[in-house]
Amino acid sequence: MKVLITGIDGYSGWPLALHLLGRGHDVAGLDNFVTRRRVKEVGSHSATPIPTFPKRQEAVRRLLGKELRFYKGDMTNYAFVRHVLETERPEAVVHLAEQRSAPYSMIDVHHAVRTQVDNLTGTLHLVYGIRDVVPEAHLVKMGTMGEYGTPNVDIPEGFFEVEFHGRKDRLPFPRQAGSWYHWSKVFDSGDVMFGARIFGLRATDVMQGVLYGTRTPEITDDALLTRFDFDETWGTALNRFVVEAVLGLPITPYGAGGQKRGFIALEDSMQSLRLAVENPPKGPEYRVFNQFDAYYSVNELADLVQRVGREFGLSPTIEHPPDPRVEAEQHYYHPILENLPALGYKRSRELEDVVREVFRDLLKFKRRLVARRHVVMPVVQWREADNRGHLSGRVPPAPAPTPTASVAPPTTSDRTPA
Amino acid sequence: MKVLITGIDGYSGWPLALHLLGRGHDVAGLDNFVTRRRVKEVGSHSATPIPTFPKRQEAVRRLLGKELRFYKGDMTNYAFVRHVLETERPEAVVHLAEQRSAPYSMIDVHHAVRTQVDNLTGTLHLVYGIRDVVPEAHLVKMGTMGEYGTPNVDIPEGFFEVEFHGRKDRLPFPRQAGSWYHWSKVFDSGDVMFGARIFGLRATDVMQGVLYGTRTPEITDDALLTRFDFDETWGTALNRFVVEAVLGLPITPYGAGGQKRGFIALEDSMQSLRLAVENPPKGPEYRVFNQFDAYYSVNELADLVQRVGREFGLSPTIEHPPDPRVEAEQHYYHPILENLPALGYKRSRELEDVVREVFRDLLKFKRRLVARRHVVMPVVQWREADNRGHLSGRVPPAPAPTPTASVAPPTTSDRTPA
Numbered sequence: 001m002k003v004l005i006t007g008i009d010g011y012s013g014w015p016l017a018l019h020l021l022g023r024g025h026d027v028a029g030l031d032n033f034v035t036r037r038r039v040k041e042v043g044s045h046s047a048t049p050i051p052t053f054p055k056r057q058e059a060v061r062r063l064l065g066k067e068l069r070f071y072k073g074d075m076t077n078y079a080f081v082r083h084v085l086e087t088e089r090p091e092a093v094v095h096l097a098e099q100r101s102a103p104y105s106m107i108d109v110h111h112a113v114r115t116q117v118d119n120l121t122g123t124l125h126l127v128y129g130i131r132d133v134v135p136e137a138h139l140v141k142m143g144t145m146g147e148y149g150t151p152n153v154d155i156p157e158g159f160f161e162v163e164f165h166g167r168k169d170r171l172p173f174p175r176q177a178g179s180w181y182h183w184s185k186v187f188d189s190g191d192v193m194f195g196a197r198i199f200g201l202r203a204t205d206v207m208q209g210v211l212y213g214t215r216t217p218e219i220t221d222d223a224l225l226t227r228f229d230f231d232e233t234w235g236t237a238l239n240r241f242v243v244e245a246v247l248g249l250p251i252t253p254y255g256a257g258g259q260k261r262g263f264i265a266l267e268d269s270m271q272s273l274r275l276a277v278e279n280p281p282k283g284p285e286y287r288v289f290n291q292f293d294a295y296y297s298v299n300e301l302a303d304l305v306q307r308v309g310r311e312f313g314l315s316p317t318i319e320h321p322p323d324p325r326v327e328a329e330q331h332y333y334h335p336i337l338e339n340l341p342a343l344g345y346k347r348s349r350e351l352e353d354v355v356r357e358v359f360r361d362l363l364k365f366k367r368r369l370v371a372r373r374h375v376v377m378p379v380v381q382w383r384e385a386d387n388r389g390h391l392s393g394r395v396p397p398a399p400a401p402t403p404t405a406s407v408a409p410p411t412t413s414d415r416t417p418a
Numbered sequence: 419m420k421v422l423i424t425g426i427d428g429y430s431g432w433p434l435a436l437h438l439l440g441r442g443h444d445v446a447g448l449d450n451f452v453t454r455r456r457v458k459e460v461g462s463h464s465a466t467p468i469p470t471f472p473k474r475q476e477a478v479r480r481l482l483g484k485e486l487r488f489y490k491g492d493m494t495n496y497a498f499v500r501h502v503l504e505t506e507r508p509e510a511v512v513h514l515a516e517q518r519s520a521p522y523s524m525i526d527v528h529h530a531v532r533t534q535v536d537n538l539t540g541t542l543h544l545v546y547g548i549r550d551v552v553p554e555a556h557l558v559k560m561g562t563m564g565e566y567g568t569p570n571v572d573i574p575e576g577f578f579e580v581e582f583h584g585r586k587d588r589l590p591f592p593r594q595a596g597s598w599y600h601w602s603k604v605f606d607s608g609d610v611m612f613g614a615r616i617f618g619l620r621a622t623d624v625m626q627g628v629l630y631g632t633r634t635p636e637i638t639d640d641a642l643l644t645r646f647d648f649d650e651t652w653g654t655a656l657n658r659f660v661v662e663a664v665l666g667l668p669i670t671p672y673g674a675g676g677q678k679r680g681f682i683a684l685e686d687s688m689q690s691l692r693l694a695v696e697n698p699p700k701g702p703e704y705r706v707f708n709q710f711d712a713y714y715s716v717n718e719l720a721d722l723v724q725r726v727g728r729e730f731g732l733s734p735t736i737e738h739p740p741d742p743r744v745e746a747e748q749h750y751y752h753p754i755l756e757n758l759p760a761l762g763y764k765r766s767r768e769l770e771d772v773v774r775e776v777f778r779d780l781l782k783f784k785r786r787l788v789a790r791r792h793v794v795m796p797v798v799q800w801r802e803a804d805n806r807g808h809l810s811g812r813v814p815p816a817p818a819p820t821p822t823a824s825v826a827p828p829t830t831s832d833r834t835p836a
Contacts (some may be wrong), residue, residue: 078527109496109546116542117535120605124534124598128527131803152587153580160582162571167750169570174589175608180542183612187538187605190593194601198744198801326616332585383616385549 003277004088005029006075006126007096009036009053012142012211012269014226016094018218019270020277021066028069028088030080031097035227035234038104044231044375047243047365048214051223059223075122078129085133092138092277095126098184102146102325103233103378105181108386112180119184120191127195138280139192139203140273145262145292145335147186147207149176150328155335158205158288178327179382189288196286203285204276208269209262209292212238213354214361216267226266228361231375238263238301240376242358245309245316246366247373254378255323257299260333262292265349275343289339293347308355312363324381421695422506423447424493424544425514427454427471430560430629430687432644434512436636437688438695439484446487446506448498449515453645453652456522462649462793465661465783466632469641477641493540496547503551510556510695513544516602520564520743521651523599526804530598532817537602538609545613556698557610557621558691563680563710563753565604565625567594568746573753576623576706596745597800607706614704621703622694626687627680627710630656631772632779634685644684646779649793656681656719658794660776663727663734664784665791673741675717678751680710683767693761707757711765726773730781743800 003020007013008029020027031053039045051059053070060068069088073080075097085093098119099105105115123141130137148155151174160173172193175186189205196203214228229235230243241251264272272291281287302318309316323329362369380387421438425431426447438445449471457463469477471488478486487506491498493515503511516537517523523533541559548555566573569592578591590611593604607623614621632646647653648661659669682690690709699705720736727734741747780787798805 078531109543112546113496113539113542116538116605116609120534120538121531124531125527128530128803151589153582153585153589156582162580162582164571164574164578164580167571171569171571171592172594174592176590177608177612180609180612183605183608186608187534187601190595190601190604191534191598194595194598199803385546385617 001092001277002026002088002090004084004090004093005096006093007031007098008070009033010096011227011229012266013096014056015216015218015266016270016273017068018224019216019274021060021064021068022218023274028071028090030071030073030084032072032074039229039231039234042231042233042375044229044234044372045368046227047230047362047368048225048228049222049365049368050225050227055223059221063221063224075125076118078125081125081129082133085129089134090137092140092280093126093130094140094273094277095123096142097122098142099181101233102179102181103380105179105184106380106382106387108388115181116184116187120187123188123191127191127199127201130201131195131199135200136202138277139201140276141188141192141203141205143185143189143205143207144182145207145209145290146182147175147177147189148173148335149178150331150333151176152332155290157290157336157339158207178325193286196284200284202281202283203287204281205286205288206273206276207288207290209264210236210238211266211269212236212263212358213266214358216270230369231372232378232380237298238305238355239358241302241305242355242362243369243376245305245314246359246362247369247376248314249373249376250317250319251302251305252319252321252377253298253302254321254325256329257302257320258297258330259327260295260297260331262290262295262335264292265354267349268293268347271348272340272345275340275345279343287339290335290337291340292335292337294351295333295335304352304355308352308359311356312359321378324378326382419510419695420444420506420508422502422508422511423514424511425449425516426488427451428514429645429647430684431514432474433634433636433684434688434691435486436642437634437692439478439482439486440636441692446489446508448489448491448502450490450492457647457649457652460649460651460793462647462652462790463786464645465648465780465786466643466646467640467783467786468643468645473641477639481639481642493543494536496543499543499547500551503547507552508555510558510698511544511548512558512691512695513541514560515540516560517599519651520597520599521798523597523602524798524800524805528817533599534602534605538605541606541609545609545617545619548619549613549617553617553619556695557619558694559606559610559621559623561603561607561623561625562600563625563627563708564600565593565595565607566591566753567596568749568751569594570750573708575708575754575757576625596743611704614702618702620699620701621705622699623704623706624691624694625706625708627682628654628656629684629687630654630681630776631684631767632776634688648787649790650795650797655716656723656773657776659720659723660773660780661787661794663723663732664777664780665787665794666732667791667794668735668737669720669723670737670739670795671716671720672739672743674747675720675738676715676748677745678713678715678749680708680713680753682710683769683772685767686711686765689766690758690763693758693763697761705757708753708755709758710753710755712769713751713753722770722773726770726777729774730777742798
């Protein structure tokens with residue numbers, strides 16, 4: 001199948017390309033490399049050394065004997081999106097090209113706006129681009145379990161049957177996201193749902209849990225490694241805990257640590273996305289897949305990392321810094337997972353094994369962590385309107401607006417005398 | 419009370435200013451005059467002649483003996499939003515400064531993106547601006563009943579009690595909007611709800627029905643008239659029906675005409691917004707008011723306009739063009755209205771009387787309608803990805819992106835050789 005991956009240079013975009021190539025699919029991708037730049041902006045880098053994209057293409061050629069086509073550009077440029085779709089005419093598009101950090105979106109007003117505007121613009125451009133160029137193509141859009149928040153009822157896969165005042169309907173499950181970033185994903189979901197309805201698109205909206213892990217089976221050589229972020233802004237909970245243990249820092253579950261989330265190993269996320277790609281909706285449809293395979297409290301993960309860390313001769317301690325986020329620290333959590341298992345999804349990795357593998361990789365690249373140990377602990381306070389003061393020495397500048405087709409001069413705001 | 423109205427030059431912004439001034443409030447406003455420009459772009463103008471803003475301020479001084487402070491600028495410029503809030507330090511902000519046309523948002527990809535990006539950016543800027551400058555101020559945000567769509571159950575005021583798989587929670591009512599514009603309002607609602615939660619803001623989110631009418635009691639002189647749009651893009655159903663009758667065109671409910679919507683007279687919308695302003699939440703809260711006072715099918719309105727038209731010696735016919743929108747033409751519709759009546763809301767105008775008044779005003783300004791009769795009938799087909807071809811002679815150009823603080827050069831999108 002011809003598959004286009006937007007955000008192919010990212011943590012999951014890259015291993016997805018390798019996985020789909022391995023399954024015999026014809027893969028192309030696009031990226032603007034913004035994650036590489038923004039990770040630098042916060043003073044960090046990938047724990048794993050990652051080659052430039054042309055070197056990645058070379059490694060694929062050399063090690064897998066495959067060609068991987070690539071387009072550099074920004075999805076906020078509609079002409080670029082159309083150009084890629086017209087050149088490639090993909091049968092499936094996996095949309096991963098989004099600003100993916102909740103803490104980044106909470107830095108200040110400009111980062112909030114940039115996150116929501118760019119994510120929403122890229123998604124709308126893709127909805128129209130598919131409608132215009134490849135209306136039969138299947139859009140697999142990456143959302144997040146975080147869109148649902150932590151309601152006191154089970155979390156269905158996108159829709160639920162409701163009875164209210166004696167009448168019934170099947171309605172979208174209400175979204176209660178917990179950061180501007182997570183809201184941007186809610187907005188994307190709304191636009192894709194409406195795009196499917198008005199233009200007859202085929203779409204799978206993936207509500208993904210938190211990813212963890214450094215490896216997939218296709219990463220057979222260090223030249224094929226994917227990035228692995230560990231700083232406060234770009235790293236995720238479990239990944240960061242292992243980094244803390246390796247660096248001899250305390251493991252830091254935020255607050256009480258009772259926050260539960262759905263998690264999935266990087267390798268099993270690839271399995272899920274591949275199942276979605278290989279089983280498109282038969283006709284116009286908007287369907288939602290919850291994509292995780294277990295849920296853990298942050299404390300359970302901290303305990304596990306501590307235990308596995310001891311196998312490696314480390315003596316990690318656990319500390320509970322105040323939660324910088326605004327979230328319930330104890331709550332009911334029961335998301336439903338039926339659609340992916342119905343397509344044959346089976347968990348392939350046990351959490352503990354993956355954690356062991358992450359320890360092995362991070363110990364191997366420990367020098368790269370030591371060089372950046374100051375970026376691990378959280379400083380962005382989500383209730384603060386402006387965190388640039390806190391981020392002394394590692395402050396991301398206010399992001400410039402991404403221009404679309406043309407650029408108008410700045411509006412002058414003058415006060416008309418009353 | 420010190421009140422700031424964003425979008426004060428608009429159809430409801432202007433009469434709201436007059437109404438609040440009449441009640442003794444201290445009123446200031448901002449606007450970027452984009453509606454004046456965009457109505458020109460589709461080849462139309464306001465049916466009522468409206469003065470420039472400085473002339474409006476002059477009329478207020480002369481006729482009401484009041485000062486109305488005004489700031490010209492764009493809410494996508496955060497420095498401007500902060501400047502106005504710092505200068506004014508309002509106790510309440512009524513946020514009306516948004517792209518408000520569903521058909522405009524459906525023209526093509528660029529109008530879709532422009533609508534969602536500008537509306538979302540302005541709202542986020544206001545959320546942060548209030549948090550930074552006047553954290554106690556009450557944000558009254560204009561939403562729309564259209565956010566809810568037409569579910570097969572009653573529509574509560576924002577939240578509802580749900581039982582699902584044997585457990586209960588109070589959740590936001592699911593949104594199922596029917597245009598990119600309506601989705602932009604859903605996104606605003608999400609951002610304001612989250613802003614209230616994370617920054618402790620006081621917010622009232624108004625889900626308003628479709629407005630109709632030319633007048634409010636404060637419009638005592640033609641120099642105080644508000645704008646009245648009748649073209650396909652900027653006019654609303656009932657208002658356009660009267661224009662069609664006056665011009666001797668058939669009245670055109672779309673499709674079967676069974677579409678039901680909540681409606682409210684302009685004057686009663688002013689009453690509702692004033693009640694919201696004068697009764698702010700006591701502390702941090704996000705509350706939702708449904709704001710309409712009756713719901714009608716489009717056919718009922720067409721019949722009424724036909725009947726009242728005959729009183730004026732007109733002989734309007736009714737025709738049903740195919741519905742250019744994507745909406746159910748027959749459906750259950752029962753929104754709940756409790757919060758505003760609890761604050762003392764009472765309907766002051768009967769629909770038929772208002773329709774009579776609209777006929778009187780439009781006959782008075784008939785010359786202005788005749789000059790623009792070609793813009794009344796619908797040409798934008800919502801299922802089309804690009805409607806600029808249909809809009810021959812009255813095509814709005816692709817809107818330029820609104821710059822925020824700084825402007826980066828356009829991204830070049832080059833293809834890296836594989």
